[in-house]
Amino acid sequence: MYLSKFISIFSFTLLGLLSLSCNQDTQWKGQDPIKKVDTHTLPIQLQYKGIFDVGDAIYLSNEFVGARLNGAARTNDTLITVLISPENEKINPSPWYAFKIWSETPQSIYIRFSYPENVGHRYYPKISTDGKHWLLLDSAFYRTENMMEMDGIEIPKNAIIKMNLNSDTLFISAQELITSIEVEDWIDQLDTNDFVSKERIGESQQGRPIEMMKIGNSDDEKMIFILSRQHPPEVTGFLAMKAFIERLCANDPLAIQFRDEYTVYVVPLANPDGVDNGHWRNNGGGVDLNRDWADFNQPETRAIRDIMKNKTVDPKNKFYVAIDFHSTWEDIYYTEDSTSTGNMPGLIPELIRLSADEFEGYEANIKSGLDSDARVSSSSYFFYEFGAESFTYEIGDNTDPKFVQEKGKVSAEKLMELITSN
Ligand SMILES: [Zn+2]
Known part of the structure; x- marks a missing residue:
């Protein structure tokens, strides 16, 4: 019942955004290029x-x-x-x-x-x-x-x-509350599937577990990495990630075949300290984790780096795709520099185009090469370090929750269609 209220108010916002995104001239230009900053631990105000x-x-x-x-x-x-x-x-x-x-x-x-x-x-x-x-x-x-x-x-x-x-x-x-408690419940729910397992890959600054799910029945030759919630208030991005992952875990022929070919590693809550402490941006070390992918001064980014390096020690094993889910003012995709290529050239633009085609009148807002020089964000790290075709998947703060869910689901479906062999 509460949902219908959500939708009636949000659909107004959505219509506004959709009409806005139909006209290239008025599309939001997105954030400024990412700059490298000092990511050494700083005190936080309790x-x-x-x-x-x-x-x-x-x-x-x-x-x-x-x-x-x-x-x-x-x-x-x-x-x-x-x-x-x-x-x-x-x-x-x-x-x-x-x-x-x-x-x-x-x-x-x-x-x-x-x-x-x-x-x-x-x-x-x-x-x-x-x-x-x-x-x-x-x-x-x-x-x-x-x-x-x-x-x-x-x-x-x-x-x-x-x-x-x-x-x-x-x-x-500010947004619906999704803390480490709700994320843990969600992981445990998915973990009841025989093709899902969970693993603790490290600890946050304040000692909370960094949890990773493994989805799939294959070995690690073809891998996908999914990340979410580096930034605590970004709940809408988390919800898109949730719908995305749930689609990969469905029991239809497409998802079953996909899981026979690919292994998906998911870290749904990269910043548990920030989320549980109601932070605006940073982790327990007072640092924006999405600026720490060059220097790795924080335990959360180090845990993810180490597990990815570990998974690719055998040169047969490759990350083909990596997506980092966030929220910002409006829906936007930050993609990597289109002049460089990774392990599946052309995949991301095609994925975004096919996903957008599923929504009538919707034109995806894409900004490319935001971090191509600095290489300080997760997405550029995944791309330049592992060759994973990667992008930052941003959902608007006020995007209609129903649309968020549909968009997450459609993105997963299109990805599976594009990369699963026929
Ligand atoms: Zn963010």
Whole structure:
């Protein structure tokens, strides 16, 4: 039921995006080229975890996995201000928030989101009564003020929402909560298939497991690598990855044949510390993991590098495809420099084209060669180090969840059709 609400509001956004992407001139140009940065460990600011008593029998809390609430204070009789701040200074503007609120007596209250200087309100609030099922906040209860520019995009500096409170706890979050708990449940569910196994390939800065799934019945001669959630708030990209992987695990002739030929290695949660601590961007070492694929100063990137190197010690074994799932302002694909070729030349443009053809009026937004010199992101590492045809698969923050799922599924299907022998 909550889904239909999601869809009705999101479909408006989707139509807007689709019409926008039909016209090349107005397509979003994507992020600036990736620059190499220092990825040595930096201190992070830990959140105070507890209950915030703001008077009048209203309480807020960040005592759950994935929460981010740095302060809460009463501004006046009807308004509470919540303070949301990042884990450290060197940060990309992905202002994640997630907290709980309740009142001992039924009452309505306004909540104002406040962020540090130069950061605005990016994520439209999602609401849940149980932390599992989410819906978009009713737009009648949402308003914004003070427009500003962030990342070259016009967004509000602040948002104010109205909540009707009672003793039942409400979750308010930037995106639906998918922490290490939900990811583990998902892995365990897939692990019930006889062609799936899981392995702990390393530990994060703070000692959380880095888990990898192996999918397929073949040896390691033809391998595919899938990565997700280097960046904690990027839940929509994770959901595309989930649909993609589930399609590879289906029990139709195409998927069965695919799994007889290829082995898929998946690290669905590359940054468990960041996700579970409600970070905006970085890992437990205060570093953007997707800038650490040249120097490998962080344990998460090292674990993935080591397992990939280990799998390719035998020169017969090759990674043919690698996809890293993310989220950003709008759907976009960042592909590698088209003048260089890997183990299956031409595969990625063909895959993107065939996938896009499945959606009427949809034109894929593609930006190529973002990281061809610096070689600091995962996608360029997979390409230049292993010859894997690779790209960064970005889903918009507000892309319709139904479309996200369909797109993930279609991408998997087209990939299998393209690379499985007939
Ligand atoms: Zn990202």
